[in-house]
Amino acid sequence: xxxxxxxxxxxxxxxxxxxxxxxxxxxxxxxxxxxxxxxxxxxxxxxxxxxxxxxxxxxxxxxxxxxxxxxxxxxxxxxxxxxxxxxxxxxxxxxxxxxxxxxxxxxxxxxxxxxxxxxxxxxxxxxxxxxxxxxxxxxxxxxxxxxxxxxxxxxxxxxxxxxxxxxxxxxxxxxxxxxxxxxxxxxxxxxxxxxxxxxxxxxxxxxxxxxxxxxxxxxxxxxxxxxxxxxxxxxxxxxxxxxxxxxxxxxxxxxxxxxxxxxxxxxxxxxxxxxxxxxxxxxxxxxxxxxxxxxxxxxxxxxxxxxxxxxxxxxxxxxxxxxxxxxxxxxxxxxxxxxxxxxxxxxxxxxxxxxxxxxxxxxxxxxxxxxxxxxxxxxxxxxxxxxxxxxxxxxxxxxxxxxxxxxxxx
Amino acid sequence: xxxxxxxxxxxxxxxxxxxxxxxxxxxxxxxxxxxxxxxxxxxxxxxxxxxxxxxxxxxxxxxxxxxxxxxxxxxxxxxxxxxxxxxxxxxxxxxxxxxxxxxxxxxxxxxxxxxxxxxxxxxxxxxxxxxxxxxxxxxxxxxxxxxxxxxxxxxxxxxxxxxxxxxxxxxxxxxxxxxxxxxxxxxxxxxxxxxxxxxxxxxxxxxxxxxxxxxxxxxxxxxxxxxxxxxxxxxxxxxxxxxxxxxxxxxxxxxxxxxxxxxxxxxxxxxxxxxxxxxxxxxxxxx
Numbered sequence: 001x002x003x004x005x006x007x008x009x010x011x012x013x014x015x016x017x018x019x020x021x022x023x024x025x026x027x028x029x030x031x032x033x034x035x036x037x038x039x040x041x042x043x044x045x046x047x048x049x050x051x052x053x054x055x056x057x058x059x060x061x062x063x064x065x066x067x068x069x070x071x072x073x074x075x076x077x078x079x080x081x082x083x084x085x086x087x088x089x090x091x092x093x094x095x096x097x098x099x100x101x102x103x104x105x106x107x108x109x110x111x112x113x114x115x116x117x118x119x120x121x122x123x124x125x126x127x128x129x130x131x132x133x134x135x136x137x138x139x140x141x142x143x144x145x146x147x148x149x150x151x152x153x154x155x156x157x158x159x160x161x162x163x164x165x166x167x168x169x170x171x172x173x174x175x176x177x178x179x180x181x182x183x184x185x186x187x188x189x190x191x192x193x194x195x196x197x198x199x200x201x202x203x204x205x206x207x208x209x210x211x212x213x214x215x216x217x218x219x220x221x222x223x224x225x226x227x228x229x230x231x232x233x234x235x236x237x238x239x240x241x242x243x244x245x246x247x248x249x250x251x252x253x254x255x256x257x258x259x260x261x262x263x264x265x266x267x268x269x270x271x272x273x274x275x276x277x278x279x280x281x282x283x284x285x286x287x288x289x290x291x292x293x294x295x296x297x298x299x300x301x302x303x304x305x306x307x308x309x310x311x312x313x314x315x316x317x318x319x320x321x322x323x324x325x326x327x328x329x330x331x332x333x334x335x336x337x338x339x340x341x342x343x344x345x346x347x348x349x350x351x352x353x354x355x356x357x358x359x360x361x362x363x364x365x366x367x368x369x370x371x372x373x374x375x376x377x378x379x380x381x382x383x384x385x386x387x388x389x390x391x392x393x394x395x396x397x398x399x400x401x402x403x404x405x406x407x408x409x410x
Numbered sequence: 411x412x413x414x415x416x417x418x419x420x421x422x423x424x425x426x427x428x429x430x431x432x433x434x435x436x437x438x439x440x441x442x443x444x445x446x447x448x449x450x451x452x453x454x455x456x457x458x459x460x461x462x463x464x465x466x467x468x469x470x471x472x473x474x475x476x477x478x479x480x481x482x483x484x485x486x487x488x489x490x491x492x493x494x495x496x497x498x499x500x501x502x503x504x505x506x507x508x509x510x511x512x513x514x515x516x517x518x519x520x521x522x523x524x525x526x527x528x529x530x531x532x533x534x535x536x537x538x539x540x541x542x543x544x545x546x547x548x549x550x551x552x553x554x555x556x557x558x559x560x561x562x563x564x565x566x567x568x569x570x571x572x573x574x575x576x577x578x579x580x581x582x583x584x585x586x587x588x589x590x591x592x593x594x595x596x597x598x599x600x601x602x603x604x605x606x607x608x609x610x611x612x613x614x615x616x617x618x619x620x621x622x623x624x625x626x627x628x629x630x631x632x633x634x635x636x637x638x639x640x641x642x643x644x645x646x647x648x649x650x651x652x653x654x655x656x657x658x659x660x661x662x663x664x665x666x667x668x669x670x671x672x673x674x675x676x677x678x679x680x681x682x683x684x685x686x687x688x689x690x691x692x693x694x695x696x697x
Contacts, residue, residue: 085602087598087602114602114604115603115604116604119603120602122599124595125595125599126595126596126598126599126600127596128596128599128600128613129596130618139600140603140604142613143604143609143613144604187603
């Protein structure tokens with residue numbers, strides 16, 4: 001937790017929501033009145049006739065992160081994100097976009113905010129059925145009053161970014177759901193906004209397409225670096241995409257944390273229930289399960305030294321590092337003996353070709369295919385090529401069982 | 411307690427008369443101006459239609475009907491209908507009738523589409539206008555022929571006026587419905603990109619309401635045509651007057667010829683206006 005706080009302080013805040021309330025109905029004051037106590041949503045409905053959609057919600061979204069709002073349908077998450085653009089008027093509270101309170105905006109400032117700062121992607125796409133793909137993508141720019149040739153050039157660029165080149169002149173109805181949502185994403189990106197609000201963008205798509213779209217979103221995010229507020233009811237999606245996750249229930253946020261915190265330390269029964277059907281394979285990262293090898297070889301050691309070390313520890317392979325723990329590769333006893341026979345002086349000649357490796361944030365699920373295709377342990381290497389640890393097939397399987405037990409045990 | 415007591419009496423008739431008197435006194439100038447404008451427009455349309463050579467009209471109608479319905483035989487049939495009307499000796503009368511219909515429809519659309527838009531954008535406006543439309547459609551048309559007569563005098567103008575009252579409700583209703591049935595998802599998306607209500611109306615709601623509005627225009631046109639016979643009672647010349655005269659003389663053959671001519675005209679106008687309504691699916695790549 002302490003580490004997380006430091007992380008927060010260092011981040012620039014893009015969206016800040018403070019004590020936001022949204023109540024549908026006529027007796028709003030009665031609900032907000034602190035003198036009367038209510039016992040849950042149904043109690044409020046019975047006593048005042050009001051529907052409480054969002055209850056005193058506060059959170060912050062940092063610049064450049066994907067912040068996921070997760071909750072079951074009816075938990076208020078869609079209402080919440082609509083309040084941010086004031087597509088729905090919030091009842092009370094503050095919404096700061098880059099420090100400016102949206103609730104105080106004039107109609108014109110609001111229009112500017114929607115045209116330039118934040119774009120939205122919708123669950124049901126919201127494409128204009130009478131306009132072709134190019135015109136749909138260019139819509140936000142047209143609204144702004146951009147000249148036709150200019151906006152169409154920009155739209156073309158976005159269509160290519162989402163991989164829909166060649167579909168420009170088709171109507172949305174000719175496209176599959178996944179493709180239509182790509183149009184939705186291209187349209188949102190075309191205005192070059194600072195932030196994206198994505199309201200269950202992939203929920204209507206079948207699982208295979210959904211996974212593919214998630215990967216593509218991550219790829220696109222790599223290129224565009226937007227601040228993204230992502231709404232979903234799917235925990236796996238939240239864990240895959242979110243830098244941080246907020247879990248909503250009955251209009252309240254009940255936990256905010258990074259994926260690992262949410263899955264390993266669910267704040268209450270509700271979150272735990274959510275997390276129960278999350279496979280650890282989708283959450284646990286290589287960093288969490290990797291081990292330090294007993295034996296490491298170094299590139300300046302000769303083949304005979306290496307053989308000696310390996311034989312004395314009864315191993316038949318080991319990783320080779322360079323200076324500064326730079327990862328070099330893996331040697332086996334078999335290969336070393338061949339080198340020695342051939343009179344080789346460096347163990348670098350004995351390195352196994354095409355060795356698989358992973359990074360510290362590779363999730364366990366992605367380690368399975370690696371584990372299947374190699375007899376050797378998998379090295380964990382950071383972005384600079386530094387060796388961090390190793391993972392054995394048995395460790396991967398063990399982690400699945402153990403983590404399941406510690407999570408579900410209590 | 412069997413008969414309704416006579417002392418409970420709402421003098422609506424007197425009030426209406428008084429209101430009519432007041433309107434005539436105060437607004438007679440206004441109605442003169444409106445009447446002149448309608449007459450001016452009507453005369454030009456009539457002159458133009460009568461000036462056109464009949465051969466050209468028949469060929470044009472044939473081509474337009476063929477284009478609108480995508481069937482060559484429909485074009486031939488419509489052209490044939492016109493020849494038939496001419497052969498009854500009703501060409502000029504048919505053109506006069508058509509002029510009244512066209513003038514009434516143009517004015518109906520000018521009034522009806524903006525009213526429909528206003529209705530769609532405000533529930534209050536809808537609540538107010540809806541009963542008025544109901545009244546316009548259920549009130550027997552003879553009832554407003556008399557005030558129309560008093561406001562504009564005998565002739566074509568009150569006929570156009572009465573026709574408008576009778577024919578304008580469908581286009582108002584269908585414009586309203588067309589705009590209201592546009593998917594809220596699309597409207598929300600449009601708003602989210604910073605479209606003003608006006609932009610959303612022009613870019614999203616109206617284009618998507620066009621099929622519905624076209625049905626409204628079609629209905630309005632048909633109702634205007636059906637009003638022609640009744641309007642002839644206050645002095646509009648045309649096919650309607652022929653029907654009226656035939657009824658007075660119990661001249662079945664003549665009445666049937668004139669009646670059939672109206673029906674043929676109706677079929678031609680219906681097929682053409684219905685065919686012009688855009689079909690969403692077919693205009694695929696129109697960038």
